[in-house]
Amino acid sequence: xxxxxxxxxxxxxxxxxxxxxxxxxxxxxxxxxxxxxxxxxxxxxxxxxxxxxxxxxxxxxxxxxxxxxxxxxxxxxxxxxxxxxxxxxxxxxxxxxxxxxxxxxxxxxxxxxxxxxxxxxxxxxxxxxxxxxxxxxxxxxxxxxxxxxxxxxxxxxxxxxxxxxxxxxxxxxxxxxxxxxxxxxxxxxxxxxxxxxxxxxxxxxxxxxxxxxxxxxxxxxxxxxxxxxxxxxxxxxxxxxxxxx
Ligand SMILES: C[S@@+](CC[C@H](N)C(=O)[O-])C[C@H]1O[C@@H](n2cnc3c(N)ncnc32)[C@H](O)[C@@H]1O
Ligand code: SF4
Numbered sequence: 001x002x003x004x005x006x007x008x009x010x011x012x013x014x015x016x017x018x019x020x021x022x023x024x025x026x027x028x029x030x031x032x033x034x035x036x037x038x039x040x041x042x043x044x045x046x047x048x049x050x051x052x053x054x055x056x057x058x059x060x061x062x063x064x065x066x067x068x069x070x071x072x073x074x075x076x077x078x079x080x081x082x083x084x085x086x087x088x089x090x091x092x093x094x095x096x097x098x099x100x101x102x103x104x105x106x107x108x109x110x111x112x113x114x115x116x117x118x119x120x121x122x123x124x125x126x127x128x129x130x131x132x133x134x135x136x137x138x139x140x141x142x143x144x145x146x147x148x149x150x151x152x153x154x155x156x157x158x159x160x161x162x163x164x165x166x167x168x169x170x171x172x173x174x175x176x177x178x179x180x181x182x183x184x185x186x187x188x189x190x191x192x193x194x195x196x197x198x199x200x201x202x203x204x205x206x207x208x209x210x211x212x213x214x215x216x217x218x219x220x221x222x223x224x225x226x227x228x229x230x231x232x233x234x235x236x237x238x239x240x241x242x243x244x245x
Pocket of ligand 2: 046047048049050051054055056058097098099129152
């Protein structure tokens with residue numbers, strides 16, 4: 001382990017103890033009773049297109065694989081929660097991906113299954129790809145009990161979407177669709193520090209997000225994960241910092 005990694009570990013953990021890695025045969029149980037008000041995260045790994053910059057666990061959507069995954073997920077919830085006798089209080093439930101809105105038809109079923117074991121006190125969130133922002137999907141999410149949606153916009157500007165290999169977003173259509181169904185939080189994700197991006201580009205994107213119906217934004221610096229196939233290179237740290245001034 002390098003000196004820098006060791007020093008960072010000591011700084012972050014405030015401890016001289018090295019990390020220890022224990023073998024996991026897949027049967028290790030999370031001691032849920034020991035965690036006060038945890039948050040639940042459910043991963044839905046399906047996407048219609050796979051983006052070359054994306055580090056998350058994902059596969060192409062296939063209807064048969066998708067139904068088998070949701071069935072297996074319910075079994076997994078039973079296994080993980082087997083020792084819970086009275087519903088355990090959890091802060092929130094978040095469906096990430098992948099593009100979990102592709103499972104809109106069965107999210108209600110998964111939520112009801114989780115509610116046998118957990119009492120969710122602070123809302124339910126779902127990530128959406130812009131292609132999934134349509135009235136039918138939003139109404140299904142709302143009916144399932146979703147209170148927060150988070151849309152992966154990345155940028156509203158064609159130039160930066162082209163760099164990421166993503167399609168242009170019809171802002172007026174998105175605004176119309178978002179006004180059709182009410183959620184406590186409508187968040188939009190942006191990737192910043194793309195090649196050639198300036199602070200004014202980011203400001204314009206954030207302004208458009210609020211004009212379009214968002215009441216929250218999340219901004220992620222572009223990371224070139226070494227295991228992805230993106231040809232894009234990260235901006236230097238001082239340039240990134242300058243963008244946020
Ligand atoms: C699972 S994805 C979002 C949901 C949906 N699948 C989509 O693409 O719109 C979560 C977010 O991670 C961010 N992200 C993905 N790859 C990234 C990267 N290489 N660097 C920085 N942020 C990234 C994007 O903002 C993306 O919206
Ligand atoms: S960015 Fe979103 S749509 Fe693209 S591969 Fe990742 S999870 Fe799928």
